[in-house]
Amino acid sequence: GDSVTQMEGPVTLSEEAFLTINCTYTATGYPSLFWYVQYPGEGLQLLLKATKADDKGSNKGFEATYRKETTSFHLEKGSVQVSDSAVYFCALSTKGTDKLIFGTGTRLQVFP
């Protein structure tokens, strides 16, 4: 069945470091891909999305490119801040369904 695999955390970085969180997927057809973020004490928020191959989603300095050839949607940010500390979830949705399939989440900890 469809699935999402994320790198295990926690990812620990110093402020202004470069961030990559890996995400790969398995799906029938061509899914839409999402990154959600969960800040401490808050609900899940959509961070960015891409709906077709080679699309780049971006928001708040984060970017992810839909790579069909490698079935990946890695999250990147050039310079992280302490306020980016959160749990990040990669997710997919297959066309024809409305449900999201999530990865297990990656905790990011940024220290000043």
Added chain:
Amino acid sequence: GAGVSQTPSNKVTEKGKYVELRCDPISGHTALYWYRQSLGQGPEFLIYFQGTGAADDSGLPNDRFFAVRPEGSVSTLKIQRTERGDSAVYLCASSLRDGRRVPYGYTFGSGTRLTVV
């Protein structure tokens, strides 16, 4: 309302008891979803409503779980004969579907943390 509201925020119940979890979606959102998030895991799909009807209930784990949305707005997730394994955060989300078959991006509530003792 301004966001998706879930009540209660925390619920502790004894094994074998019945619980109801409430979700109040964003006004005007026709689609409503329930997910369950166990500790250290990503959310898992339970059920999806379009209007009043359950369009997809394939994620409900067994017949102890049931959800309703009688007027196409507020939804209630009902769990009978609770078990310790039901302990999790239950998330509700809503979306304004724009006619395409691709989710536009959900708005999630903060969840109800259910603990079965």
